[in-house]
Amino acid sequence: MRDYWLSKLFFDLQSPALAAEFRADREKVLARYPLEADVRDAIGRTDVPFLAQRTNAYLLRYYFFATGMKDDEFIRRLNG
Amino acid sequence: MASLVGAFAASHGPLIVREWQRVPAEEKRRMSVAYQELGRRLAAGKPDVLVVVSPDHWSNFFLDNYPAVCIGVGASNDGPPEPWMKDFPHRTLAGHPAFAGHLADEALRQGFEPAVSHHLKLDHGSCIPLWKMGLEPMPKIVPMLVNSIEPPMPSLERCYQWGGLLRKAIDSYREPLRVAILGTGGLSHSIGEKTMGAIYEDFDRETIRLFGGSERELIKFLDARLPTHGNGSEEVRNWLVAHGAAGGRGFELVDYLPVPAVIVGCGFASWKI
Numbered sequence: 001m002r003d004y005w006l007s008k009l010f011f012d013l014q015s016p017a018l019a020a021e022f023r024a025d026r027e028k029v030l031a032r033y034p035l036e037a038d039v040r041d042a043i044g045r046t047d048v049p050f051l052a053q054r055t056n057a058y059l060l061r062y063y064f065f066a067t068g069m070k071d072d073e074f075i076r077r078l079n080g
Numbered sequence: 081m082a083s084l085v086g087a088f089a090a091s092h093g094p095l096i097v098r099e100w101q102r103v104p105a106e107e108k109r110r111m112s113v114a115y116q117e118l119g120r121r122l123a124a125g126k127p128d129v130l131v132v133v134s135p136d137h138w139s140n141f142f143l144d145n146y147p148a149v150c151i152g153v154g155a156s157n158d159g160p161p162e163p164w165m166k167d168f169p170h171r172t173l174a175g176h177p178a179f180a181g182h183l184a185d186e187a188l189r190q191g192f193e194p195a196v197s198h199h200l201k202l203d204h205g206s207c208i209p210l211w212k213m214g215l216e217p218m219p220k221i222v223p224m225l226v227n228s229i230e231p232p233m234p235s236l237e238r239c240y241q242w243g244g245l246l247r248k249a250i251d252s253y254r255e256p257l258r259v260a261i262l263g264t265g266g267l268s269h270s271i272g273e274k275t276m277g278a279i280y281e282d283f284d285r286e287t288i289r290l291f292g293g294s295e296r297e298l299i300k301f302l303d304a305r306l307p308t309h310g311n312g313s314e315e316v317r318n319w320l321v322a323h324g325a326a327g328g329r330g331f332e333l334v335d336y337l338p339v340p341a342v343i344v345g346c347g348f349a350s351w352k353i
Contacts, residue, residue: 057272075276
């Protein structure tokens with residue numbers, strides 16, 4: 001299953017400028033994407049398994065790399 | 081008439097650059113030696129053009145339109161967009177529009193339907209091997225991006241056939257061009273999935289063994305095992321393109337080593353042409 005707008009957010013966050021803006025003001029960036037409420041909530045609570053079901057695995061990893069999460073923590077949450 | 085002067089394959093995991101300082105010394109040495117040996121062999125063929133067969137790691141394509149195969153037909157392409165690839169010494173890489181266009185035309189004549197792009201970003205998948213192989217001067221690069229990232233992906237059989245098509249395109253090109261092929265990626269690794277970090281050494285070694293035998297057995301094995309041996313392992317498609325271009329013969333392993341620090345079963349190979 002692919003959530004288009006979630007995937008688009010993760011794709012766009014490969015841009016260092018957007019990633020910096022996202023780290024500084026997450027809500028402002030999220031407001032540009034018509035995300036479903038449950039998806040938006042999952043981003044807010046860093047629900048990695050929920051997000052993993054809705055996007056490509058590479059994009060998922062890129063997102064958490066862009067937000068500064070270490071791989072060990074990412075893997076731990078992915079298997080949580 | 082053009083000629084195929086070499087076919088090669090090498091791994092390209094991002095951590096080979098990002099975490100290079102954390103790679104244990106002996107593994108670093110072996111990887112460096114293997115990359116350099118491939119670079120030496122490639123340079124010895126004096127290629128005018130290098131067809132680099134790699135996935136696109138979401139650098140050019142998105143869910144709006146993700147082609148199975150895209151040939152870069154432009155006069156130049158951009159270097160890697162990833163910030164951590166900023167030290168790669170080329171911001172642009174010259175292409176070879178005439179040969180690339182011929183390849184696309186030949187593909188369409190033969191019943192293959194590639195996408196074409198007149199300007200691509202060549203991400204780490206293409207550029208890490210080029211960098212580590214120390215190719216200076218850099219031959220003209222014709223990118224061939226094969227989807228091994230987002231389903232649906234081209235079949236393994238089709239990737240092998242693409243290799244044969246590539247060989248036909250080289251043989252039928254009228255100018256005296258020396259063409260080499262570099263397939264990048266693999267061997268086993270797992271990215272952004274629950275098994276992330278896993279390296280399937282037994283799978284890798286059997287894959288390597290089968291590259292030395294019949295392509296039927298190889299493709300049958302990969303079709304059965306790829307779904308459970310890491311999503312990154314899907315990049316073996318690019319090795320199959322090189323294998324097909326070599327006629328399914330002449331595979332020679334330069335080195336293989338699982339490298340946990342870069343979470344990739346790192347493979348390096350060339351084909352006797």
